[in-house]
Amino acid sequence: MPLAPVNDAVTITQLIDNPYPFYRQMRASSPVVSVSAVNRVMLTKAADTRAVKDDPETWSSDDPDTPMKRAFHAHTLMRKDGEEHLRERNAMMPTFSPRNLKTLWGPAYEKLAGEYLDRLPKGEVVDLFPTLAGPLAARILADILGLSEASDDDMQFWSQALIDGAGNFGWFDEPFERVDRAHLAMDALMERKAEYYRANPDQTALSVMVNADDPIAWSQIVANIKIAIGGGINEPRDALLTVLYGLLTNPDQLDEIRSTGQWGSAFEEAIRWVAPIQVSSRRATRDTQIRGIDIPKGTVVMTCQASSNHDEDLFEDGHLFNAFRARNPHQSFGSGPHHCMGTHLARMMLGKIMLPMIFDRFPNMELVRPETVIWKGFGFRGPLNLPVRLN
Amino acid sequence: MPRLTFIASQGTSRTVDARSGDSAMQTALAHGIDGITAECGGAMACATCHVHVADEWADRVGPAEDTEADMLEFAASTVTAASRLSCQITMTEELDGLVLHLPDTQI
Numbered sequence: 315m316p317l318a319p320v321n322d323a324v325t326i327t328q329l330i331d332n333p334y335p336f337y338r339q340m341r342a343s344s345p346v347v348s349v350s351a352v353n354r355v356m357l358t359k360a361a362d363t364r365a366v367k368d369d370p371e372t373w374s375s376d377d378p379d380t381p382m383k384r385a386f387h388a389h390t391l392m393r394k395d396g397e398e399h400l401r402e403r404n405a406m407m408p409t410f411s412p413r414n415l416k417t418l419w420g421p422a423y424e425k426l427a428g429e430y431l432d433r434l435p436k437g438e439v440v441d442l443f444p445t446l447a448g449p450l451a452a453r454i455l456a457d458i459l460g461l462s463e464a465s466d467d468d469m470q471f472w473s474q475a476l477i478d479g480a481g482n483f484g485w486f487d488e489p490f491e492r493v494d495r496a497h498l499a500m501d502a503l504m505e506r507k508a509e510y511y512r513a514n515p516d517q518t519a520l521s522v523m524v525n526a527d528d529p530i531a532w533s534q535i536v537a538n539i540k541i542a543i544g545g546g547i548n549e550p551r552d553a554l555l556t557v558l559y560g561l562l563t564n565p566d567q568l569d570e571i572r573s574t575g576q577w578g579s580a581f582e583e584a585i586r587w588v589a590p591i592q593v594s595s596r597r598a599t600r601d602t603q604i605r606g607i608d609i610p611k612g613t614v615v616m617t618c619q620a621s622s623n624h625d626e627d628l629f630e631d632g633h634l635f636n637a638f639r640a641r642n643p644h645q646s647f648g649s650g651p652h653h654c655m656g657t658h659l660a661r662m663m664l665g666k667i668m669l670p671m672i673f674d675r676f677p678n679m680e681l682v683r684p685e686t687v688i689w690k691g692f693g694f695r696g697p698l699n700l701p702v703r704l705n
Numbered sequence: 706m707p708r709l710t711f712i713a714s715q716g717t718s719r720t721v722d723a724r725s726g727d728s729a730m731q732t733a734l735a736h737g738i739d740g741i742t743a744e745c746g747g748a749m750a751c752a753t754c755h756v757h758v759a760d761e762w763a764d765r766v767g768p769a770e771d772t773e774a775d776m777l778e779f780a781a782s783t784v785t786a787a788s789r790l791s792c793q794i795t796m797t798e799e800l801d802g803l804v805l806h807l808p809d810t811q812i
Contacts (some may be wrong), residue, residue: 367746412778412779417795461777641739643742650745650747651750658753658779661812
């Protein structure tokens, strides 16, 4: 069988600006393709990305050649397999139990969301990225993790530093130096808070991990919290901005949802349409094949869920926002053992609480000059701004 | 090869062959049963392969164990004593003829 064909035409800048036209081409002509710009074999069909994630024995999450370990000062659960991964994941799991979501984090988010919406100015143009979506996502995450002393700005700075460091494939100095500064601050706060929670246990992630009967190593507790910081702000932030954009630019759909209350469907459609996490990677643990293409052992593939979510085999007019799709089997929360731990939290926060609340509070919210909204990102993607007028 | 019947919330039913050792969820995906999403692929990290076991099969299939019961609280449709995550039901010859009812939605 042949190896994957090579695409050395597409550039990283093009993928960051808008990967979707390239994914469409790849799905049509070369769905398994080695892309020189990212040095990975890209998988662009839904059946393939799903099959890879659901088969962790053939496809390890441990991708050794990434800057992630350097950026996180640790080998984290994101890049582990099997029992080792499960043990670290389970250590944090109790915090995200259905009971805690219902009794603690749901009410906490509802209160915070109300307060952050109260602070927004009415009648003038306001950008919801820095005034609502970013800080609110940071605030609720800090409280759930057990780091309530961290400010919204601290959390956002740490998160971006971790993301930039983990994505620093050019191995430049600045992102690593910036993330090193973030580690100093995060480590100091976590040590202080761990001591506090030993005496005052609660359901926050730090407390649950520190007070477990058979706790994981402190180094991994710290790494788990950092994974949550790096991965728990931009997704709900970008998902909120994306769903607001989708609804505000499709007023007929918004009108219908106002009467039916299908806010959850709007949320699901938004993260299908523009997945906040666009790609993941997996390494072949043995020689294998996908669609008749040889994938030698050791090959690192990039599962492009962003592309799978637009796959013509599953979605009609996948490039359009349509909250009323009969079926929406998107892969934005991933699949398999690494399925997003924040899935249920995200569905509750955005689909059940924020969307009905914001449109109830500002029924005449309008997007100001939609053409000025800038979308960016290859690994993570969302709007960089969302100028609205609230009424 | 145990046979497995899925009955959709609108009443349409489909009977398929399962491989012994596969879960009911895997069987559903292999046969393109619409009412099973199975977002996490069997890692018991979601609740999108929720089914209601038909009354006459309840004893043989058994109830959800603790972790599964916790996860079922995330299910999008009504959870009853007959609710199970189909990724946790292993198909065997003893379950030949099993009937599972699909909820109206998984998300």
